[in-house]
Amino acid sequence: MDKPAKPGQQVLAALRRMIADGTIKPGARIAEIPTAAALGVSRMPVRTALRALEHEGLVEKLGARGYTPRAVDAAAITGAIEVRGVLEGLAARRVAERGLTEAEAAQLEAILAEGDALFAKGHLAEGDLDGFYRYNLAFHDLLIAASGNPSIALALGRNNHLPFASAAALALDWDDLEGEYRHLRAAHQEHRAVFEALRTGDAERAERLMRGHAAVAVANRRAFRMLAG
Amino acid sequence: MDKPAKPGQQVLAALRRMIADGTIKPGARIAEIPTAAALGVSRMPVRTALRALEHEGLVEKLGARGYTPRAVDAAAITGAIEVRGVLEGLAARRVAERGLTEAEAAQLEAILAEGDALFAKGHLAEGDLDGFYRYNLAFHDLLIAASGNPSIALALGRNNHLPFASAAALALDWDDLEGEYRHLRAAHQEHRAVFEALRTGDAERAERLMRGHAAVAVANRRAFRMLAG
DNA sequence: CATGTGCCTATTGGATCCAATAGCGTGCTC
DNA sequence: GAGCACGCTATTGGATCCAATAGGCACATG
Secondary structure, three states: OOOOOOHHHHHHHHHHHHHHOOOOOOOOOEOHHHHHHHHOOOHHHHHHHHHHHHHHOOEEEOOOOOEEEOOOOHHHHHHHHHHHHHHHHHHHHHHHHHOOOHHHHHHHHHHHHHHHHHHHOOOOOOOHHHHHHHHHHHHHHHHHHHOOOHHHHHHHHHHOOOOOOOOOOOOOOOOOHHHHHHHHHHHHHHHHHHHHHHHHOOHHHHHHHHHHHHHHHHHOHHHHHHHHO | OOOOOOHHHHHHHHHHHHHHOOOOOOOOOEOHHHHHHHHOOOHHHHHHHHHHHHHHOOEEEOOOOOEEEOOOOHHHHHHHHHHHHHHHHHHHHHHHHHOOOHHHHHHHHHHHHHHHHHHHOOOOOOOHHHHHHHHHHHHHHHHHHHOOOHHHHHHHHHHOOOOOOOOOOOOOOOOOHHHHHHHHHHHHHHHHHHHHHHHHOOHHHHHHHHHHHHHHHHHOHHHHHHHHO
16 A cells, blocks of 8 residues: 555645645746656656646646746635635535435434544544544535535535645644644534534525634634744 | 637637537547547647546546546536635625725726616617626626635636536527516626625625626526527 | 456556747847 | 847657556356
8 A cells, every 4th residue: 555656646746745845936947857857757747747736726837938836825725715615605505405315414423423432532542633534524525415516526626735725634733732622622513513504404504604614724823833834 | 810729729629619519428438549530639639638628527537438528417507606606705705805995996897887888778789798798707807806815716717617607608598689688787787786885895795796696697597498408 | 057257458647759839048230 | 239130949739659457258167
């Protein structure tokens, strides 16, 4: 399981990482040939990856002189999180309006039970962060899938690539695990509240809750500290 | 101006058209080699175009057996329009919250004046449809740009490729020009209402109006008739 | 007769090569 | 001395070739 990654995917991941961690600074040119040489592949996967990153909005074409990373500042991240908020809010609204099916309710309950289990003992254990990651993602994904509107998932696909913008991107402060425990538990309780709104068919409330749920990520100071540092 | 199109762009446009007009039906396989042969180019631009269309959500990968057009039904279009509604609603909200600058207000007023001129004489002339198209697009684009959130424009980029989903896609019933005149004038009046909400800083109202403005496109029967026929 | 296995072929992904193009520097001219 | 034009070079886009892979079919076996 260490090396099954296809070359093309590795190039894409490598470029994403380099852009994210500042190895390639915004404003710097990204040409195909040097990049391909540096990564030890041909120009082809690099070209593919750059086109994909352009579609994702991470880089922008620089005329006929290659690409350059798009500057990603705190405002951009905030904007992406706002977009996620309204899209997931729309998903929640639609699910509430349509009403939960038996199967969906059972599935959501099962997912939320995982969350309950994580926080039952009052603190975070080692594997719990990974557990929360999966639980959180499952909740959001199921909600989006249940919305019955594929355009929502499609539109969300973009934002998830920006750092900290995705629901999957947990910005954890490892120096303040108690604080993080409270944050994550609050998020879990918001999930429960959304679930109640869905069950009762309160579309307005479901949308509002879901929007607010995304907004808390904006308040996470850790993300901005990392940007500054 | 007849032949300046780059080969790659032509392939992309050709595939889009073929998918839109049903030359390639959903469920049918799109393989690189036959497609390239049919279009008289090599596999490379076809590959590029298919990747782009996949990002746009018009086709989906069929395992290792090529691509297939995504089925686009009335529900999909409705969904895309809903997404456009919440995104443009978010843009309007942000502009209203932040307040219009002098320059933005003047620009919007100039654009709206174009709309006023179009409807002043009480009926639609020949070139007016084109005029409305440009006016409408200018209004929406300016609003999105003024939101200061590039993620909105990025997310909207996806939906505009689906037929009838974009603000630029006017579904006109050429057999009922009087009815269309009323529709378009109503849209123009909604623009005016949004502008008022922006000026007064009523974010809630601006968002609601903008959402409703997108929703009227859903009610347009013409789109569904075209789908059926 | 059904099922599992192994080979074969069709198809995509990657590498290398070639052509077109745009930017840029230099030199000439006014 | 400044501006324009020409040619050069760097870089992307396209074509062709090769390798890896997955799906399908046939055959053998239980």
